[in-house]
Amino acid sequence: MSYILILIGCVFVNNVVLSQFMGICPFLGVSKQMKSSVGMGAAVIFVMICATAITYPVYRLLEKFGIEYLKTVAFILVIAMFVQLVEIVMKKMMPPLYKALGVYLPLITTNCAVLGVTIGNIDNGYNFAQSLTNALGTGLAFTLALLLFSGVRSRIENCDFPETFKGVPATLIAASIVSLSFMGFSGII
Amino acid sequence: MEYLVPIAIFAALGILAGVLLTAASKVFAVKTDERTEAVSEALPQVNCGACGFSGCSDYADAIVNKGAECNLCKPGGESAAKKIAAIMGVEVTAAEPEVAFVRCSGDCNHTPHKYDYDGVQSCAACNRFYDGSKLCTSGCLGYGDCVSVCPQGAISIVDRIAKIDKAKCIGCGLCANACPNNLIAVRKISQPVDICCSSRDVGRVTRSICPSGCIGCKLCEKNCEAGAIKVENNHAVIDYEKCTGCGKCAEVCKVHAVRKIM
Amino acid sequence: MKDKIMPPLVLTMICVVVCGLLVMAYNATYVDNTGVLTDDMKAGCKEIFGEGSYEIMLDPDAEEKTPVTFDAEGVNSIITDKENKTCLIEITEDGYSKGGLHLLVGINSEGAIEGIYFLSIGETPGLGTKVQNDSFLGQFKGFNTETDENSIDNVTAATFSSKGMKSACKKAVKLYDEHKEEIFNG
């Protein structure tokens, strides 16, 4: 499949947050402000691409010895190691960048979308270039949903909700409407 | 034995991860002075910015490296100041704890409303609309901008006016800069008297709007021996250095704008 | 020095122990059923064609049991019943989710579909799983190479799953048509 098709497929058709339901925990937690959403989005894209780059050879190694069933443990170990490594290096090399993005890095290890992408690459049988595009697409989709949502959310804070619906319930209902609109894209691929 | 191969692979992965992480944490160790760590442990991590630095870690860094004062942390108060002084080995004058106070008493049975406000539920928004929904343009609007900002949840809206619970308030001052009419003043706990009004209108106008507003009649100024209280542009102002805490002004004030707080 | 050695050692020890346990568990639970007529498949054959002596077509020259698939895409194995000339094709097809439809397509002697049995379904429960109701499966009876697939109307709100089902049946019928002789006297 051409790469553009994968990209469009990831961002619009099955958006990782709105229709595949991955990465909702950070999505609800961080999308309160535009600034933190941009930070989180950039960090997620970076980690997703590098995680795919690392897990691809690891999977080939597992496949050669016929133990694919251990892929979950291997993947998550590699991802956790990578995220912690990036955090240490960033703390030393780029303190200002660490101040802005650093706090979101540990959140990414527990982000379902990252592991979801790596396993998705394996299930769809993508080759190396295709899985990188898939990772980029999913990262963009996550950031798009996050930005879209921080806008919606800052509006929600101000308008008058019944007491029990304030805060997260209102956000979830807004999310359901946005995901309804995203379903409109489902036919194009 | 087909156990061997997976175990070998995973052992290699484990060693790789372990070595990389420990090496990285050694090589890229940021030389944080362990005192900064200890000081930031002592701080209450409220990140309110009352000390003038952006958050507790910044303040801890300033104390250790730039020699900032140890008692600037209002929420931490005495305990934090003592602990930091112990860590830094510096003698510290204990800063007196400060508490926020709303200088307005125009609740809904005092001040009538100009219009029914049904827009965005925030004082800042309401204030932009003909200077607030209350007749008194510099009074408390009661839509809780300060409530949503307060990290300790010390403020509550009681019949459309903000009330601050002195026990919970840590004096961080976040509510003071959230209030569009700047009604909230962070003042030392020991000050006995305060003015529960901030309107600068002329006496005749204030009397028509709010029964407990300060009309600038200078009664308090005449009766205060220490001369601590003065009326400047129709509004009583207290100079706390001179104030002896006798409370004469509170008794004399006919409209109860000046009140005993203790 | 101690805190230089301990972390990698502990991490490796945990990885090794976890991996050892998992390999043991895997060998205990994994049963290799390639080229074996599992009783789930037998139940399927009986449901479509009733009693009969079914066996899986195995590649004669390969040493351990690799089922004959004429390397048609998605086909796992072919089961034949020599007496009454019927054949069932085990096929995996993607519906809405990857490899969601795992079916047994029963083809009678005239080359038309007699019935379909679901070995497993990974479609969205409640939506995709509705392709299993008889109202939809009934339309496939008598489906052969000539029938135009648009004559079968999809299940509402499960377009992907219905399309997957149709393409699976088309593949099965086409495969049967091309390799009919080899299947029965091979």
Place this chain on the structure above:
Amino acid sequence: MADKHSNWYEFTKGLIKQNPTLVTLLGMCPTLAVTTMAKNGIGMGLATTFVLVCSNLVISLLKNVIPKAVRLPCFIVVIAGFVTLIEFLMKGYIPELYDSLGVFLSLITVNCIILGRAEAFASKNKILPSILDGLGMGLGFTLSLFCMGSVREILGTGSWMGITIPVISENPMTVFIMPAGGFFVLGCLIALVNKIAKKKPPQEISCSSCPNAAMCKGQCRDEKEACE
């Protein structure tokens, strides 16, 4: 965190008071994705409970052995080990549940509840409280998944655990099976819990239940949002 709570409190707090999905808002991904049917909800809930209890047990056993530098990888490898174990068991013995859960079974490893409880609780307390806490949290999670699953199944397909409900099954609202329905039902459920608990809605999620509190040390608080 090792204050002297009775064991019974450890167990019950996970059920309602600190229900992982509806109160502390953790583990949202499986809650939305898998609850198209009540049966799947229970399946996923029990699988998560099994992993949660075992990983809490092992982590509270190893808590003094694991050095600080490699704490997160060790926790995650232990959790991933148990998840793969439950994957084998399910694939072997309950294959159709294994198929319908799909990729989300292996995504339990990154489920925020498990790492959250491991980091916030198991690594600081003794074994018995950790197990009870894991059990409580797991059952609370299963409870909320079951409610979500039944609401979505009844409204979405007009059947419940196999029993078809006469009126709704003629014209079911299939939107509830779709992702949009998931968000909506979860939002209403959380609002309902707020109503029942009659407390302020969970604006501020305390650091105690956040899986990364130890590392972030409250830094993310300076932007005044939940440290999720």
